Amino acid sequence: MQTRMQAPKAGAARWTSCTRNIGGPVDKSRTLRWQLYVSYVAAIAISFGTLGWYAASSLKEQAFRDAAETLESQALLFSELLKREVEEGKTGQAKQFYQAMGSSLKSRITITAADGRVIDDSHEDPSRMDNHAYRPEVKKALAGETGVSQRYSDTLNAMMVYVAVPVVQGGRLVGTVRVSRPVGYVLGSLASIYVGLLVAAIAAIVIAGLPTVYFSFRIGKLARQLEEAATRFADGDLSRQIEPPLWQEFTGLAAAINRMAEQMRERLDALNRRKLELEAVLSSMVEAVLMVDNEERLINMNQAAIALFRPRQTEFAGRNFLEVIRNTDLQGFVKRAAASDAPIEEDIVIIGATDIHLQAHGTALRHADGHRMGTLIVLNNITRLKNLEQIRKDLVSNASHELRTPMTAIKGFLETLRDGALDDPEAARRFVEIMIRQTNRLTSIIEDMLTLSEVEKTSHKGSLRMERVELSSVLHAVQKEFTPLAQEKQIDLQVECEPGLSARINEQLFQQALVNLVDNAIKYTGQGGKVRIVCRREREMTSVCVEDDGIGIPREHLSRIFERFYRVDAGRSRKMGGTGLGLAIVKHIAAAHGGDVSVQSSPGAGSRFCIHLPTEASRS
Template sequence: MRRRRLLWQLYVFYLFTIIVAFLAIVGLTPRFFRALYVDATSRDLEARARLIKEQLVGLSDPARIDALCKKLGRESSTRITVVDFAGNVLGDSDEDPLRMENHGDRPEIARALRGQAGSSMRYSQTRQMQLMYTAVPLEVDGEIVGAVRTSVPPGFVASALRSIYVRITVLMLVVVGLFAAVSLVVSRRVSRLLGELGRGARSFGRAELGRRLPISEIAEIAALAESLNEMAARLDERLRTTTRERNEREAILSSMQEGVLAVDSSGCVVEMNVACGRLLGVDPDSADGRAIEEVLRNVELQAFVGRALTSAEPTEGDIFVAGAPDRFLQAHGAALRDADGRRAGAVIVLNDVTRLRRLERVRRDFVANVSHELKTPITSIRGAAETIGSGALERPRDAERFLEMIARQADRLNAIIEDLLMISRLEQEEERRELELEKGSIEPVVRAAIRTCESEAAAKDISIETTFEGGLTARIDVALLESAVVNLIDNAIKFSEEGGTILVSATKEADEIVIRVRDEGCGIGAQHLPRIFERFYRVDNARSRKLGGTGLGLAIVKHVAQVHGATISVQSSPGKGSTFVIHLPAA
């Protein structure tokens, strides 16, 4: 439907009203003025007739009466006729009475002869034209003896009325024009004011709530503008409050480490924070408004969301999310309610417990490995002690062999305990940051570690080659760093074949001091590399135990690197040897 401007609706209505009023006035005024003017003319003719009647008193000669009629008729521009009681014309201002017919049957004269003034407008046979007549009785001593009649042509009345009509029409046209102009001005003003209100309301709809509408002098429009301004102020305040609360909520959700997922009653995503998207591998922006089955392919999480939507009590559960890496999530679900307290969906909070699970697994493995590592020498010691107690003392050679076994296994127990205590001390120093590091040269530390391992290398005819870049310094704990390098060289010796070569180097690369220990041993499979630095982790259990060691050496190296703010890495492949690298920050 086509919309029309208020200006033209108001103006057309005003103009239509003016035109209807004008036509009504123009249509009714002629009748009113004609009747008014005819009545006035009739009274004027009656007054003239009565004046003439007074001048006829005492005249009885028809000739004198006729002469008086002609004289007064010329002076007053009025036709005057005098008749006797029988209707015979005694005098006429325009015609010869002797040639005029009897006028006793004329309506106005007949009425006058009955003693009443009479008027009529009719066609005159004598003058051959339309005339307006008025007659009054002529009395002598109280007796009606005739009648005096005056008349004028209606053209005189019409001419006077036309003059009046023209003046009235011109005046009405001027009034209509002025009223139309005033109506246009008023309509434009009202339309402009309402247009400003409309533009202001549209700007409010576009959230431009800082604008204020001007207050008009028109009370109703002013009240409307004030109401709109007040509404805009309240909306602005509420919008600011809502925006602030939304920003605070988004900031809280974004800063949370826990994943937050909100769904409506139909299972469509309402809110998902960044942490939730990261945990589930989903883009939060693309998830809004979509069904949970479209967003997530995890059956466990879909089932948990379904339980949270239907359960009257808070729900909990564990969810496994496969990926790179795999994640273990702990989920807590609760009902999401609207302002009226009705269930509107559910909110799920996801906690990443992957590290806790991994630590729990490490703890279990550690307990199992420690138990196993301690049980083996203890079993050996117990077996040797029982054998000695059962008579081996009587055989000196056997007793000596079993005593050596007890001593060897005791040394193994001591080594395991020493390594465990060292790892514990390193962890505590790492957490408390109590280790004091001092700037020192790297080369002497590495050479001291090599000297410590030379006898063991010589026993397997293994040569240790070195490459050092001069002037290398870093903030270090000499004893700890030396023990780490000793562990790496010791491992390289154990897993190298007799007659092999081990390369130990220390160089500067970018802002790091890089210490490398490379062997030509059996190498390590790629599947073992992520766990090689775990406590008691062995690539080949049988070979590792045969070669000795506690299974804690590489774990000690990792912790020594960490307390130095360094990292350790390994490059290896089966049959091609291994290279362990310590990356120290340069001083």
């Protein structure tokens, strides 16, 4: 069967498309493994970065605190020296000492008076320096407190840490001592600590990243396995299942996907069974079945429809109805069926070399929810019924005509006799002879009709009694029966039969068929002609033929010669006593034996009528 069931596949197509897109070129930045790795490493880096920032900030603050304490200690030491200078009246005379100490301690030492004026400085000429009374640290020291500040020094062009302490002599503020260092020197000791922290952080990130790489690889591999399984499922391969992974979370997912695949397989199997059942039903139907959608595009057609219309296209699903089946009458019926909610029925004739009569039924094709999806057309080929009906009509008409003709003649002569012809003995005798001939003709017609009916009935019931018979004996019996008539017309009647050829036949009926054929051959063969009864094995058939060199039959009559009451020349046939049923009887007797008949003839060249018996009915 060549029906093509178009089950809905839109969802499956989308799923397949999605899964196949996954298998295309992969953007590495979007892979699960890469995103997991980046996420874990970023989290670790942020954690260590935050920890490092906090540690660096704490160390920096501690460094500044330590530096401030160191500078304060130095400032207090120099403040004691300043006090001695004040006692001895030698202020401003220890510049070299301050320079040496500042160089040794990596610090800058500045001595100011109580008014903020610079008295001495280890790095600069005091006379060239501004009053420091408004410097933050000095200002605080002049107020009697220790001053600490961090700011840019215009003198040294560097960020500095300043610590200033007041110098009190005899309960009186006599000046300040300020000690400072560059920030870079303060933080220089932290550089190695920062490098160590950075190296430790990098090592920690690398060490922590290794398990991340491993687990992300495992998760990525599992994701690929799930992807491959989903792709197989989308492609229809539901036989292979996913192996349970090690992680419990994914074990449940794999089990769920396997259950889904099993359910899909069961449903697909059920759908396939239903599809095969539907295909079997459609293919076994002798009716042509067509399904069209609401736009008059073909959805499906069964094998009977394909054999009936023989479309040029092998793929017809989705094509316009008229594009595949070029018949406007049928298309009009499809339109009317599509426009009607109720089933409709019409008779359609497809005109061709042999007209095809169709009984068309159209009804709506609906989804389970009642929505109309198209129209179902069922075409029943009633050509044989129409032909049988026509044959019945012709039979009734012909039988009536054949019976009416002798009856009319008999009635006419009887009325003539009643009206006075009885008084004329010679005319009455002639009329009676005519009525006897017409009565005999009427009897022959009735007998042939009864014979034909009996043959048909026996053939249909399959109760024909047959036995194996030597065919040569049947042929010679027929020859013997017609020898007087053949001699009367000086016709050479011959029998040719292969020795030992036999067949399973009903001898009486088969002889009746040969009698009809030989009778016709002698009737339509002129004086001095030849008639042969030939029996031979031909391929898979055994053929018994009656050949003559008579008047022959025109070609246009050969296709109907075996019909009941059909005559090539009605007047001549009646004149020779034919009933018009002889060849019909021959055809039905051949059919009752499982065979058939054939004829070859042309005007003036004679005729050849054959009865063909199947191989299983014959044996040489």
